[in-house]
Amino acid sequence: MxxxxxxxxxxxxxxxxxxxxxxxxxxxxxxxxxxxxxxxxxxxxxxxxxxxxxxxxxxxxxxxxxxxxxxxxxxxxxxxxxxxxxxxxxxxxxxxxxxxxLAEAGDMSRMIKSPERIQESGYNFKSDLWSTGCLLYEMAALQSPFYGDKMNLYSLCKKIENCEYPPLPADIYSTQLRDLVSRCILPEASKRPETNEVLEVAEHMNNHFSPPDEQSPVPSTPQF
Structure with missing residues (x-):
């Protein structure tokens, strides 16, 4: 240390x-x-x-x-x-x-809590990847993947535990983004990608939409 x-x-x-x-x-x-x-x-x-x-x-x-x-x-x-x-x-x-x-407005709502955090069965960096997937979804769809009108806390937790959410539309969003979100929002923490995989996908997507002089080197092509 x-x-x-x-x-x-x-x-x-x-x-x-x-x-x-x-x-x-x-x-x-x-x-x-x-x-x-x-x-x-x-x-x-x-x-x-x-x-x-x-x-x-x-x-x-x-x-x-x-x-x-x-x-x-x-x-x-x-x-x-x-x-x-x-x-x-x-x-x-x-x-x-x-x-x-200090974020004076407070933290994000319960909608980005992973199933294992709701079940209080442990927390690790794979839980953060779940939250990352939820945030990416919300940035694209402008609402949480588990949003629902008049939904109480119990029904919200059940939707999260069962991973019930509408996928991002294929006619609007790229395959890379949809695959990344779906892999991050998996109920089994062990099946979520590693951090370096998420970084590689993010760099590939950034290079795709960035001018050549602003692109960063990517060591390999991510596997889906």
Whole structure:
């Protein structure tokens, strides 16, 4: 874990090394298998943030630890008005702490929760791929795949568990997009694609619609 250093890039950095003592925890706003997210206030500057605490040393899976490092590297590279901003990461109290921009409007609704999260049978990165598929569907169709008028929580959960949703129209959307969405929104987590597969498909689709000078190199053709 020595690759995770005490770093920060706040506009107005704290006067000392980052630690949990510099944050005033207000309330819990999210929870995962190995992590919890809190609304917190920075004590040295007038700023509220989302503080994500990850029990990284409790992860017996080495790949899960590496995924945490990759998450930080990815967040540090992102800089867009529509993407949650990364502020800092540090180790304290035997936890990996990630400081992020706070989304004041709250998080997404229950419609992107995977079947395993609804059944409370565990959570891993394949659950995030389910959510990615739901978001891609909603960006294309302008509504959740599991949306329904006058639908209560019970019926919503049943639709998600049974994976009941109308497919994206073939006469409007490409085969690549429809296949990617359908593979991400599978009830069995083990059958969903790996993250690198999703990235390859996304790069191929981006290159298809981008000018030649803006295209990124793609190592191989994705398999469907």
């Amino acid at each position: 020595d690759k995770i250093s005490n770093m920060y890039n706040f506009d107005d950095p704290p006067p000392e090394k980052l630690s949990l003592e510099l944050f005033k925890i207000e309330k819990k706003i999210g929870k995962g298998q190995f992590s919890e997210v809190f609304r917190a206030e920075c004590t040295w500057v007038e700023l509220h943030v989302a503080l994500k605490k990850i029990q990284v040393f409790e992860m017996v899976d080495q790949k899960a630890r590496q995924d945490c490092l990759k998450e930080i590297d990815l967040l540090k590279q992102l800089n867009h008005v529509n993407v949650i901003r990364y502020y800092a990461s540090f180790i304290d109290n035997n936890q990996l702490n990630i400081v992020l921009e």
